[in-house]
Amino acid sequence: MHELHITIEGIAQGGDGVGRSDGMVVFARGGLPGEEVRVRLTERKSSYARGEVVEVITASPDRVQPVLATSNHAPWQHIAYEAQVRFKETILREQLAKLAGVDRAPLRPMLVAPHPWGYRNAATLHCDGSACGYYASGSRTVIDLPHDPLLLPALNEALVGLRKVVAESDAVIGSRLRLVREVSLRTSGAFGYSLGTLHPAPGADPAALQRLAHAWFDEVASLAGVCLDDAEFHRTHKAIVGVASLHDTLDEIVFSLSPTSFFQVNLPQAEQMLALVKQALEPAPGQHLLDLYSGVGTFALPLAAAGAKVTAIEDHWDAVTDGERSAALNGIGGVNFLRASVERALVRMEERFDGVVLDPPRRGCHPSVLTELIRLAPPCIVYISCHPGILGRDLMPLLRAGYQIQLLQPIDLFPQTPHIETLVVLQQAALPDPQ
Ligand SMILES: C[S@@+](CC[C@H](N)C(=O)[O-])C[C@H]1O[C@@H](n2cnc3c(N)ncnc32)[C@H](O)[C@@H]1O
Structure with a gap:
């Protein structure tokens, strides 16, 4: 296969280094910004190419010795942890500016992981x-x-x-x-x-x-x-x-978990995320909250334990059974699980919700989910995303509908990988004063 000698100028969403050769963009797996590398191409299109770094000619100070000889599931193990964090913040900022026109959002520094290795459950x-x-x-x-x-x-x-x-x-x-x-x-x-x-x-x-x-x-x-x-x-x-x-x-609540239900893999970091969800929604008796893509009730159960009434929507059979079992196990009464797709369930809803948690899978929300959310007009939405590009796409309609970003918090749930988790708190803009 053809090889190129390039300088890596940046880092792309997905984790590859990015350089250029004769005007063509080259995504180089394993390359870091500032490095001069030799890349073996694996794919070539008219405007870009992809390849693997086979030799590092000038190494970045961010490069470290990988722990594993080869590994596809820890693709950033050759990057010092502080630099991983820096790169994730940069990718998030760039993607939100490009896809949602968000360039002055209050992006907080990453909540870094206390254990960059040995964290997955x-x-x-x-x-x-x-x-x-x-x-x-x-x-x-x-x-x-x-x-x-x-x-x-x-x-x-x-x-x-x-x-x-x-x-x-x-x-x-x-x-x-x-x-x-x-x-x-x-x-x-x-x-x-x-x-x-x-x-x-x-x-x-x-x-x-x-x-x-x-x-x-x-x-x-x-x-x-x-x-x-x-x-x-x-x-x-x-x-x-x-x-x-x-x-x-999690949060002193005992969860019953079946083998296939989704559950957060990095619990110390998930605790931090949950604390931010509670801070944003301020759950209290008298409130009605909506947890979309609720899984086993990771957010719904703690919110209900704090006194709010919570409607949780999830389409995975075992996850809903786990959520209901966990509610009973902990004596939490205020949560109602709907075993349904979010797309179908939202269309039929007419209630007024005081706040919404939105934690979709990597592919994000179907556009109809965002349209229905805008119709329901909750004063606060907490969107949790594991893909900055998809997050940018999904934020667009919400921002156009008048929501404003109050908090933009990346949380490092997946050290040694380029995966970027972000929590965004959106508030409805205040209505103009009738005076
Ligand atoms: C990223 S997980 C979040 C789960 C939960 N919020 C948590 O933190 O543990 C996304 C969840 O959405 C569920 N899901 C995926 N597509 C769905 C859909 N169209 N309607 C309802 N649930 C869906 C998956 O089964 C999974 O449990």
């Missing part, structure tokens, strides 16, 4: 029969990863146990990791135990899966259960052995 690893780890950059080749430094220690303990069982008991299990195409792990920081889920490979022998689950469970003392992802019945995750759900705490 959940992960899904791919298995291909001999390797268990993550995909290599831009391919479906699984890179074997015996120890993942992004994970909480209990999850690495579970992974070590799985490998030992597979290595030692090939005869018992029958067919090594080819039995499973993925392994999901979730651990409870509060209670110190974990849950494993096996996603079977096509045609995997059910009896061998059972033997693998039991052997893994017996090997790792902190595993409270091993579940089977039953792809034919998406809504159920049966425990092969032990329990099929786990408890963890």
